[in-house]
Amino acid sequence: MTIVLKLGGSVVTDKDAPETVDREALEAASRTIAAHGDRDLVVIHGGGSFGHHHAAEHGVSRTTGTHDTEAIRAIHGAMGRLNAAVVDALAAEGVPAIPVRPLSAGRRSAGGELQLPTEQVKTLLAEGFVPVLHGDVIAHEEHGATILSGDELVCALGGALSVDRVGLCSAVPGVLDGGDVIPEIDAFEDVAHALGASESTDVTGGMAGKVRALLDLETTAFVFDRNGLEPFLKGEEPGTRIGWER
Amino acid sequence: MTIVLKLGGSVVTDKDAPETVDREALEAASRTIAAHGDRDLVVIHGGGSFGHHHAAEHGVSRTTGTHDTEAIRAIHGAMGRLNAAVVDALAAEGVPAIPVRPLSAGRRSAGGELQLPTEQVKTLLAEGFVPVLHGDVIAHEEHGATILSGDELVCALGGALSVDRVGLCSAVPGVLDGGDVIPEIDAFEDVAHALGASESTDVTGGMAGKVRALLDLETTAFVFDRNGLEPFLKGEEPGTRIGWER
Numbered sequence: 001m002t003i004v005l006k007l008g009g010s011v012v013t014d015k016d017a018p019e020t021v022d023r024e025a026l027e028a029a030s031r032t033i034a035a036h037g038d039r040d041l042v043v044i045h046g047g048g049s050f051g052h053h054h055a056a057e058h059g060v061s062r063t064t065g066t067h068d069t070e071a072i073r074a075i076h077g078a079m080g081r082l083n084a085a086v087v088d089a090l091a092a093e094g095v096p097a098i099p100v101r102p103l104s105a106g107r108r109s110a111g112g113e114l115q116l117p118t119e120q121v122k123t124l125l126a127e128g129f130v131p132v133l134h135g136d137v138i139a140h141e142e143h144g145a146t147i148l149s150g151d152e153l154v155c156a157l158g159g160a161l162s163v164d165r166v167g168l169c170s171a172v173p174g175v176l177d178g179g180d181v182i183p184e185i186d187a188f189e190d191v192a193h194a195l196g197a198s199e200s201t202d203v204t205g206g207m208a209g210k211v212r213a214l215l216d217l218e219t220t221a222f223v224f225d226r227n228g229l230e231p232f233l234k235g236e237e238p239g240t241r242i243g244w245e246r
Numbered sequence: 247m248t249i250v251l252k253l254g255g256s257v258v259t260d261k262d263a264p265e266t267v268d269r270e271a272l273e274a275a276s277r278t279i280a281a282h283g284d285r286d287l288v289v290i291h292g293g294g295s296f297g298h299h300h301a302a303e304h305g306v307s308r309t310t311g312t313h314d315t316e317a318i319r320a321i322h323g324a325m326g327r328l329n330a331a332v333v334d335a336l337a338a339e340g341v342p343a344i345p346v347r348p349l350s351a352g353r354r355s356a357g358g359e360l361q362l363p364t365e366q367v368k369t370l371l372a373e374g375f376v377p378v379l380h381g382d383v384i385a386h387e388e389h390g391a392t393i394l395s396g397d398e399l400v401c402a403l404g405g406a407l408s409v410d411r412v413g414l415c416s417a418v419p420g421v422l423d424g425g426d427v428i429p430e431i432d433a434f435e436d437v438a439h440a441l442g443a444s445e446s447t448d449v450t451g452g453m454a455g456k457v458r459a460l461l462d463l464e465t466t467a468f469v470f471d472r473n474g475l476e477p478f479l480k481g482e483e484p485g486t487r488i489g490w491e492r
Binding site: 097119127 | 318319322337342344345346347350351361365366368369372374385389391
């Protein structure tokens with residue numbers, strides 16, 4: 001049983017204050033993971049108030065690159081500080097967390113396709129560790145370096161590893177139709193009206209792109225908020241289930 | 247013209263004091279690299295007083311692994327602090343240095359063979375950056391994690407990239423026969439008497455293993471001390487030239 005869990009930037013940081021960890025939320029999530037994460041687990045976290053701030057300041061995005069080494073180191077450095085906080089919080093609860101930093105491992109082709117080697121993650125998992133990856137800046141052929149989002153990592157690892165369940169823990173309790181959580185999504189057409197078609201081209205920009213990408217994965221994904229973390233890790237079905245019923 | 251340069255732990259740290267950077271030496275090396283490194287350059291540094299201390303304390307070596315997450319994070323964390331110091335020193339001189347951390351990228355098979363993806367390094371080089379790698383701890387199938395030496399990285403990158411020259415800057419002015427620097431080595435047999443046969447099985451343990459590994463590379467390598475760094479970067483032949491005359 002292998003699980004990929006993404007902790008959104010809004011779950012582990014205070015999004016309104018630059019480079020501020022939400023200690024209480026991070027510690028609570030770490031306790032829950034320690035208590036219920038008795039399976040092969042990969043943790044991915046977003047940037048929250050660490051990465052986005054620096055990325056915006058330097059005008060770097062997933063598609064707009066930079067050759068400014070200082071900008072790259074600023075973004076990567078901030079994400080390293082957040083990653084260290086997440087790894088430390090997990091370790092404090094007894095989770096065998098090991099940092100895995102995407103800038104050190106992967107690259108994008110000129111066309112923007114992510115090439116992320118995953119043998120190191122598989123070996124860490126097989127040896128009983130919990131790899132902790134994060135949204136990062138990454139080398140991009142012909143563009144210098146661009147942003148790699150946590151959601152892209154979810155899809156890359158969900159596709160490359162034999163993953164049984166993917167969980168996205170964020171600020172919302174699920175995929176919403178108006179104010180209501182949609183319990184399950186098996187085809188994009190069924191929810192296109194609720195998500196808005198205009199967002200659907202960006203894999204990470206909005207919920208529509210996220211849903212499309214998760215539907216493409218050959219694994220079941222769940223979108224939930226903090227309250228859904230424990231049920232998700234216990235094998236229940238919190239929030240919205242997306243795709244792939246075998 | 248692609249160059250792989252290893253700065254030995256003894257060049258960038260004070261080996262006698264735990265976790266102490268030799269600032270003067272590091273800044274001098276950074277200035278020399280900034281002045282003469284006008285080619286594709288990969289920098290690798292050893293552990294010196296950062297990595298070795300923690301590795302020894304936790305009983306981890308290239309062949310003796312650990313599943314102790316705290317030990318892994320201690321070694322990796324110390325090497326991260328040294329790597330940040332090296333990257334910062336290079337950046338301060340205008341070198342577009344980007345950290346690349348082996349634990350995030352590679353793994354060893356059960357038999358100990360290093361598998362290090364290098365596409366990220368190639369893309370960073372092509373985009374004009376200077377990747378800075380370091381000796382590290384690395385996931386090792388069936389053994390948890392073991393030490394990865396800077397010399398192993400030299401060989402892995404020297405083999406995977408199209409490298410024109412490899413330089414090993416360390417505490418000695420070259421490969422020594424008694425007190426004299428051997429100017430060139432084209433076959434191990436020629437120097438076996440000077441190096442001692444007993445060391446020859448360990449790829450990183452002593453000079454003999456180092457020479458054997460460098461002879462196996464399809465590129466010319468040089469072993470020199472601090473005084474040889476500038477001549478090496480200028481295309482001269484300081485210290486000992488090892489192998490591969492095309």
